[in-house]
Amino acid sequence: MLFCNDLKMIVMIQFYKVLFFALLLCGISVNLKAQGLKINEIMSSNTFVVFDEDGDTPDWLEIINTGNTAINLSDYYISESKRTLLKWQLPIFNLPPGKTFMVYASGKDRLQIPLQWYTIIDVNQPWKYFLPNSEPSATWKSYSFAETGWLTGSTGIGFGDNDDNTVIPTGTISVFMRRKFTVTNLNELKSLWFHIDYDDGFVAFLNGTEICRAGLGTPGSPVAYNLSAASHEAKMFNGGSPDGFDISDFIPLLKENENVLAIQVHNAGTGSSDLTAIPFLTAGYENQAATTAPVSNFLQMPVLYPHSNFKLSSAGETLSITFKNGTVADSISYGIIPANYSFGRKLANPATWGYFSKPTPGSLNETEMFTDIVKSELQFSIAEMFLKNTRQLLFSGGVAGEEIRFTLNGNEPTMASTLYRGPITISKNTVVRARIFKPGAIPGKITTRTYLFDAPPTLPVISVSTDSLNLWDTQYGIYVLGDSYDTQNPNYGANFWEEWEKPASIEMTGIAGERVFALNCGIRIFGGWSRARPQKSLAVFFRNEYGDPVLENVQLFKSKPITSFKSIVLRNSGNDYDFTRFRDGFMTDLVKNMDTDIQAFEPVIMYLNGQYWGHINLREKINENYLASNHKVDADQVDILELESNIIEGSNSEYIDLLAFLKNNSLAPDVNYDFVAKQINIGNYIDYMLSEIYFNNRDWPGNNIKFWKPQTEDGKWRWIMFDTDFGFGLYNSNDFTLNTIQFALEPNGPAWPNPPWSTFVFRKLFENTRFKHAFINRFADMMNTTFAGASVVSKIDSIASIIQPEIQRHYNRWGAPSPVGWQNSVQTMRNFAMNRVPHVQSHINQQFIRAGIFEVTLSNFPAAAGTIKLNTIEIAGESWKGKYFENVPVTLTAKAVRGYKFSNWEVNGVTVLDETIVINLKKATTVKAVYQETFDNGNSVVINEINYNSAVENDAGDWVELYNWGRTDIDISGWILKDDDDTHQFVIPENAILKSKGFLVICRNSINFKAVHPFITNFTGNMDFGLASAGDVVRLFTNAGELVDSVAFKSELPWPVEPNGNGPTLELRHYSYNSLVAESWKTALENLGTPGRENSVTTGSDFVTSNSPEKQLRIYPNPFSTETKIKIENNRLGPMKIQIFSMDGRLVKSESVDGNEFVWQGDNQSGQKLLPGIYICKVQFDNQLLTGKVILGK
Template structure:
């Protein structure tokens, strides 16, 4: 057996054109490797076979494309260290196969995912067209503008990703560019990876970020840490992680190890790439119908006319007038803007707001502007005085320099703060975040977790790129110091800016921890007792939210506290307890809707069942219990388990096997550690007090559908509003069932007429603002009772801002369907109005603005 590694010098291949995108037209089948690439703790013995004995296989190990001048494969080879092997079959000099690339990571275990990039070496290092080098046109001063790595050049690559356990995530041909701003000048550079049809596939079909329910990517970034490259490597990732559960368009973060043509290239952070595909994945919008801007309304995609009109309105109108502010709220997502701005201010990002700012809207009548958080590397005191920096004043500077905070970049915040509602929300949002995600102990926990995530890898990374582990630890300690001090300083800046005398304590509790929760401003609180500090004179809003089976009774500690939602002036500290009581009128809305009790051998997904929430509001089933006939067989639903209105939840015996069988199903959880009886049995669903929610006994004999017993079909409830304890209300599904979506046999959830609406929905009126006419659209779901659709009492009424009824547009019994009603406000004065739709138990109101 020959050693492949000692012959590496023979593999250098001369390629005349290194910039060919994709592979040449071929007629041969590619060679077959005995072992695919991966992570190994022992040497690998590799055999490669061709499709025909007349074909010759040629190999390279330096990343170059094999030719007939490369190393000729004759017998198995031994790989003793990390190596990238590229192989190609040749019949003669003109007839060849596609190239197969595999990377073997040997004796280099890691807790991080591994990414291997392979390309012809000149694509990286050639002085004329290599993207990783200076070239002949580079300026000598940092960051070497004009260098090759500043050019918008894309080179073909093969890229593989492996999970820490060695599982291959994907292996595709793709393209790569150097990415970033001034960090391009660092020895280790950021890379942007692109999947394109030109290379063979237009999408990377893999869930790259485990916590992100997106499994298709057109591109992603391998980031070197940006300006934080020689400091901690995770500063930007930290800031995005802190706000990941807030309504902010932020970028997922996952550190990884990169190999470049088989050579260790150190830690890179896998990040989402900000483009139209990112927005489409996160917001289910059409990527070709977006306005995406940056900086001072510079167009990346679409148009800036809508934004410029909005900015002109904000600049010229009196923002203290509520009517004008209501108009603004129709054009921009004000809540998201507040979240985004508070985050940047807390971070102390001084490479903002004129730089690193992007914002977007879907090109729809009701499309609103949202802001995207990215490149926050200057935050957490990288290049300024740290926790003591008054970033609030900085973000409100009316006469700042051209960088980083010129007047145009602070105008939006300055003008909106003239409105009392916006100012109250802005101050409260800072307090909300200060008491939760930006609380020092929480921030330091995240810092510790991210530090631990790459700590084992840092020595090898430092050996490759230089630095010092003690210096790295010292820089991480600076992040922790910032976390300890930041809120104290920033709270003082808020008090000074808004002339607030002091903070005061808010203490909240529940009469029964299982009965509900409390919403405080933007926070949904689930753990009690809870306390936080808020600003004197800035009103706060409390909402008591009862769990199913309970109802709100009163607020203890608050005079006149008999309404679920109350707004308090916060002139003094206060303590309030939300009191709930059992709701005797409660009817369960969550039902067992599909059962897979005996999966077929062809699809090894293990047992699972599906719950469906028939209600028009979300169902919190945290703490609920599922059991079969054996009381010892118990599955408890974890905290924060929510089934959205008219939505599904799949509960799996083995989520790993289920995910392999149904990779697109995201609304799932598990594992329950017992099986469902193949011969039928009783299954039960209880609430947190062991009150029965749903119960049925299924069987594998008629009248229960026998096709569900081992053939692949499931038991599927025909109508989720029917009695699921009756066998004739079930049918066998087609194929392998429909976990997480409508049953393929139903009449109420899955109508044969796809045009029948299934949910209540009240649209925003259009146009809005209007003068004097506007259109209101709504849908009523079809509900079958017997042989005819039922009629529902439907009212649509208009109210003024004081709650006075000013018009009745509809008051009649209607079947399910889509409706459109015109409203003429000719006889009304300009102002804010509300329209309210009532249909059965469904009630929803929306705001509209009449501007004459």
């Protein structure tokens, strides 16, 4: 029923609606509130001023109600785009007059408002608890469970560390706990957090449903009462905070009346020295709740401001706030705002904007304001880092009204620092830091230069400089213990365990003294237990707030062509601190050409605030930016997990689903295995696992585990290799004998290092025969190549020789390792390398095969006519041996090179015609791939010579030489040269005829090329792309898009290294050689290479100086088995010299004869019969040189 007044009200409402829309049609804007809501403060580069509920430091903005009445924020939108003013709607919230409201500009898009927090369960409150010696009733975690016989005690509950109110017996493996509690006003409850200080693992349940766990297997799986947890140290007893878990998704489990929180807490083992459980439960209400429970003194709950769906640009943009009808209420255009400064309105004069060094998020702008920023840049007159004599340093830069102040001890310059008035004498190791100041303005960027008078370095040098308080202050310093810490190693609770980031500067110089870079940055202590070492690892971050958002245009690592870095690590070698100091870098470098994600590695010398800080290892830092650089993925669209499934970035939901599938399904059926293989990159996983197993890394797989996937439909999980220090005999010189395969498959291992969860995926995959065979064969491939003893020792010795000159000096600084101890540790690694493979072969056989291990002998005939792909590796040459396993079939595919085609196999003397064969070994097996020569010139153009990094003094620019080895000219007009990027293309111009035996050079800069090679005319250009000095790909395509030839070269062994910046070029040894194999290439014997003419290293060349040589030199029979005649087809008389070369360039036979004929019986200079294969015959006579191929058969 409606009363009269109600009817009048309805009529009036309808009237005003009509009036409102009529006014709109007349073009009149109705907005009674817009003038009251303003943008008040902005921060576009935040690193420590404000933390959100995720622990991140997002950009933020603050709005203020300048009107006289409350404003409903949901009527407004904010945007950083002029084109989309209604981009993000503010949440429903009534903002009172004169009050401010903050929004995180994080891009996370969360409509949340500040909550009222109440801790429902706090420390020192009574719990029911039970110490089981058998499995309790499955209903123990439900509300209705009868707690008869359970003990009562207040938290914390546990033993050891003196942090427990209720002490239980030492050696307890687990304790089960319950506490009932009441919640009210569930409709107002918006957030729920569970915190716990625990040692070592737990599973928590709310009204019988699991809500979170740590250190105890996969979520949802049952945990036996006597299961050991992964090791985890409690934090509160050392002044730390308990770990927090947002369980807001479980709010629907709560009831208006009583509820129960149940927790089972597990120790790392019965021999552990401590166990602790101190749980908390905290509720967040939108409005005041009917409770007086305060927030626990041990907790700091997040202020839940909303998150916009966009971020603020650190380069500047226009920010606006707009009423819902499209009327702009306020807008502000801002430029670059220095890091951790805000840009806002002056309180006394809101129309005036300026910069605040002390921002005031969520409150009025009452601190000091600056109206300008110093933009001038400083220049130092001395560029080099290492000096020999006293020098005078001059500064330049700045304009009228500005002044330069500086320090000489690494501290940041302030207004109290020394004023620059003239030259500064530099006569000893000194860190000079200078900055431009101006009254009323934010000071300019700090510029730092380190000057050293020490001996010339044996390694590249990195110098880090920071204010001494950032390192050594008891309260703030990151390098010290501080005033509250555990006295036992590794000193948990010490300052160096905090994730504090301090501003610093970092410089690098090469061995030759060239300055590589000098930037501002942030530094944190990095690593695990090695934080307690005197020399600590540092993580280095480049950010906008430090003035240098990225380290770019610098190739830090020879092994990777990456030239842009957001962060790096200076690593003290972790557990290898006292031993070789390159163990982890060596192991990851060993497998860099496998399908592994590794951290690149370069040993360097470090200085800290001008003091020698010893040898340290420069490494990539594993994070989302590492993935973006290494895999060309979006850094903001990746999932990165660690250990069981702990989130580092993104989400773990897909991985949890994968674990559930593995748990509930056998992988024996291929259909199930194929489903898993669509989610796991099997090739990467196999290489990752077999590498860790070969290393015998015993701090794994229950530790040092990280894996990731791109957030795409076809994204697959990949595993990242890091922190392998325990491998290669770190603590046991004989651990090359240990069975790490069995260790990695252990179903009931201890909490560390191989608990059940850590071996689960590996165990499940071995249910499938295809995976098992793929794993075993790939491992065999690697043991026959990459992990072969002599090859591994060579790599160990190569790295050791680089570091060895610095060991004595490092020992003098830090006391370890001694030079003798270091040599002994290196020898331990050599011994491991020489002995490991036979033991692993035996372990594989014991675990999976229990049958034979047989030798396989492979050969190509002729030797240079092709290669054999054996499983995953490619075999070139005339003889190769490796060991493989019975009942694990191996696959072989013959691949002919240019000028040849596959003929047949000879398998233990039996002819087989298929190009691909599968062999199930039952005995030692000999396999020969036989090829036939062809004369098809359609594909006779090869990439013959590459100049990818000229010497500075003779910079011809990058160039590539093509060679036509065929017998006919080829029109290569429109053919395309590319590197590894398909967008980088050089199209060969029209009318380009590459003659038989002819050359064409394609150069990047024809002017530079002509300046260095003035007599070369057969060249073209210009390429609009260059070749990377770390290595690159060169590909040649026809005008129809067909691949003609390709080379993927590197600037490190086994590829020739001299062509990288030293003058010589990279030359192909013979046109028939496989250009993808490093052994097919050599360093040019001539300093600037041989563009446009015969290569200086050509083996068995077809290049001749006489006319129509094929009519003059005759070799018959060819092929031959007993003897062949080498004859000049003319009537000349007189001496001639015959030389026979193998295909790798070795002279095997040399004879001088009178006459025009020589009989060769396939022997060497000593009369020994040579192996079958292709040989090159060179005949010199009458100032002429003739060459030809000769094939020695069986």
